[in-house]
Amino acid sequence: MSLVIDNLHFxxxxxxxxxxxxxxxxxxxxxxxxxxNGCGKSTLLKCLYGYLSxxxxxxxxxxxxxxxxxxxxxxxxxxxxxxxxxxxxxFAVKDIVAMGRNPYISRFASLSDTDISxxxxxxxxxxxxxxxxxxxxxxxxxxxxxxFIARALAQDTEIILLDEPxxxxxxxxxxxxxxxxKSLSLNHHRTIIAVLHDLNLASLYADCVILMNKxxxxxxxxxxxxxxxxxxxxxxxxxxxxxxTVEGMPRFIVPKARI
Amino acid sequence: MVYEGKKNFFIKYMILIxxxxxxxxxxxxxxxxxxxLHDTILIFASKIPVIKNSVDLSTINSxxxxxxxxxxxxxxxxxxxxxxxxxxxxxxxxxxxxxxxADPYILGISSGASLGAAIAIAAGTxxxxxxxxxxxxxxxxxxxxxxxxxxFIAKAGGKLITNTLILSxxxxxxxxxxxxxxxxxxxxxxxTRIVFWTMGSMTSANYTKLLVMLPIIFxxxxxxxxxxxxxxxxxxxxxxxxxxxxNVNKVKLLLLSLCSLITALSVAFCGVIGFVGLIIxxxxxxxxxxxxxxxxxxxxxxxxIFLISCDTLARLLLAPTEIPIGAITAVFGAPFFIYLLVxxxxxxxx
Numbered sequence: 001m002s003l004v005i006d007n008l009h010f011x012x013x014x015x016x017x018x019x020x021x022x023x024x025x026x027x028x029x030x031x032x033x034x035x036x037n038g039c040g041k042s043t044l045l046k047c048l049y050g051y052l053s054x055x056x057x058x059x060x061x062x063x064x065x066x067x068x069x070x071x072x073x074x075x076x077x078x079x080x081x082x083x084x085x086x087x088x089x090x091f092a093v094k095d096i097v098a099m100g101r102n103p104y105i106s107r108f109a110s111l112s113d114t115d116i117s118x119x120x121x122x123x124x125x126x127x128x129x130x131x132x133x134x135x136x137x138x139x140x141x142x143x144x145x146x147x148f149i150a151r152a153l154a155q156d157t158e159i160i161l162l163d164e165p166x167x168x169x170x171x172x173x174x175x176x177x178x179x180x181x182k183s184l185s186l187n188h189h190r191t192i193i194a195v196l197h198d199l200n201l202a203s204l205y206a207d208c209v210i211l212m213n214k215x216x217x218x219x220x221x222x223x224x225x226x227x228x229x230x231x232x233x234x235x236x237x238x239x240x241x242x243x244x245t246v247e248g249m250p251r252f253i254v255p256k257a258r259i
Numbered sequence: 260m261v262y263e264g265k266k267n268f269f270i271k272y273m274i275l276i277x278x279x280x281x282x283x284x285x286x287x288x289x290x291x292x293x294x295x296l297h298d299t300i301l302i303f304a305s306k307i308p309v310i311k312n313s314v315d316l317s318t319i320n321s322x323x324x325x326x327x328x329x330x331x332x333x334x335x336x337x338x339x340x341x342x343x344x345x346x347x348x349x350x351x352x353x354x355x356x357x358x359x360x361a362d363p364y365i366l367g368i369s370s371g372a373s374l375g376a377a378i379a380i381a382a383g384t385x386x387x388x389x390x391x392x393x394x395x396x397x398x399x400x401x402x403x404x405x406x407x408x409x410x411f412i413a414k415a416g417g418k419l420i421t422n423t424l425i426l427s428x429x430x431x432x433x434x435x436x437x438x439x440x441x442x443x444x445x446x447x448x449x450x451t452r453i454v455f456w457t458m459g460s461m462t463s464a465n466y467t468k469l470l471v472m473l474p475i476i477f478x479x480x481x482x483x484x485x486x487x488x489x490x491x492x493x494x495x496x497x498x499x500x501x502x503x504x505x506n507v508n509k510v511k512l513l514l515l516s517l518c519s520l521i522t523a524l525s526v527a528f529c530g531v532i533g534f535v536g537l538i539i540x541x542x543x544x545x546x547x548x549x550x551x552x553x554x555x556x557x558x559x560x561x562x563x564i565f566l567i568s569c570d571t572l573a574r575l576l577l578a579p580t581e582i583p584i585g586a587i588t589a590v591f592g593a594p595f596f597i598y599l600l601v602x603x604x605x606x607x608x609x
Binding site: 080092155161 | 504
């Protein structure tokens with residue numbers, strides 16, 4: 001699998017949000033996109049799965065331009081977990097996960113044995129099997145998020161995009177979700193591209209951190225290379241202390257209070 | 260989308276089909292002239308191709324046959340079609356707008372049709388065109404103009420955004436309502452007719468109108484069913500739907516156009532019949548769950564049963580005066596709806 005974005009531009013009206021973003025994403029790698037509010041992280045993600053059409057530039061998966069793919073074909077390559085998922089009706093967890101098989105099912109067909117085995121597999125990998133018959137609206141925030149990750153997993157795509165997957169969860173559920181996502185890239189060869197606000201989580205889990213600022217990529221690489229005092233100060237306009245544990249291990253970033 | 264447990268649905272369909280049959284026959288028996296159950300069944304049987312030769316109508320008053328086949332049956336069939344049409348469209352609108360308060364009139368179609376009808380009534384026309392009253396035609400044109408207006412206002416920014424669509428529907432609807440008020444003031448002698456028309460009635464049902472409604476409701480039903488999976492996914496939001504492979508703009512446009520056509524025809528022929536498209540999908544969701552594969556057909560059946568029952572009451576309650584059917588659907592629908600909500604204790608309402 002190769003995902004290449006080249007010179008991506010996107011504007012909301014006259015406001016240019018992405019200003020020529022280019023990058024290359026490798027297989028089985030966990031990427032964290034970080035950056036201040038409004039820097040274009042979520043817009044980039046939305047361009048990657050085709051919700052927004054870039055004004056200029058290309059996004060190619062295995063050399064195929066995703067904007068020229070059908071919606072179904074694109075959904076067979078990239079799945080997406082939104083920041084908040086409001087489901088108005090009481091669908092059961094298994095039905096939400098089954099929706100991930102949509103790109104593979106023709107209009108009049110029912111789920112095949114392969115589809116069902118993918119659904120069971122996704123529920124298993126996200127530890128949601130026991131909750132499969134529960135209504136999605138009866139679940140806690142963490143369980144809900146795991147159900148949506150299971151849906152992305154049932155979609156059986158090499159690339160999974162997540163937009164701030166743990167922003168509304170407590171520390172226990174944050175780790176639970178991040179562990180689940182990390183295991184997908186480590187053990188199941190998925191490429192994970194997650195927008196994260198928490199720099200420590202990015203440092204703890206990501207193989208590669210992409211620091212964005214004002215619609216462009218400021219720096220890209222390992223967390224020790226990207227999440228430096230200078231970079232963080234320059235992008236977030238915030239002083240931080242950085243604590244390294246052991247060489248090569250994740251570093252911890254603590255902002256300095258201003259009072 | 261449900262992949263396990265289809266067991267109980269067959270029974271639910273059968274129960275509703277039997278109730279529908281019973282309601283049709285009871286409704287046909289009742290009216291200013293009472294026709295016995297025996298006669299009603301014989302008259303209906305005499306029109307069924309395979310068994311008609313073995314039915315003996317010699318003992319039956321020919322007036323009863325005529326009342327049943329030319330007056331009551333078209334009304335019952337029209338209530339059946341309009342009830343199913345509005346209910347299945349209500350289910351679809353609620354699904355794609357992710358809003359349990361949505362109904363087929365949310366885009367202002369009913370107001371457009373009412374304005375069209377009010378203009379024709381105020382102009383005093385009684386003319387017919389190809390067998391249809393000019394009031395119906397004018398109502399249909401009004402509904403369609405509003406539909407396009409709302410769509411183009413909502414599409415002005417490039418993307419078809421749900422909230423903009425609903426808001427432009429509300430705005431255009433208010434605009435039409437104010438024109439109707441002006442027409443009522445300007446044409447005082449037609450006030451009652453305009454008000455009655457907007458409250459709905461099955462009195463003008465005839466076989467010509469049924470011939471127009473039947474194929475559209477039937478084909479519309481098949482098309483909506485073929486999109487039931489898409490509607491399930493759309494109820495999770497546009498962003499998610501795109502990521503799961505749905506061409507959101509195209510699917511939404513198709514479904515909205517189809518439901519608007521069904522709604523516009525229903526309103527043009529029978530006036531504004533409120534509440535059906537809102538409460539029936541809710542009530543049915545309590546027994547069918549949220550999956551549109553079952554919600555749409557069960558809503559169609561339940562909507563038909565509900566509207567035929569309401570029309571029968573509209574004919575009987577203050578006979579010989581006929582009550583507008585819209586008043587009946589609201590009077591009986593609202594308490595029933597509240598009862599269902601309280602009884603279910605399930606979170607189905609916001």
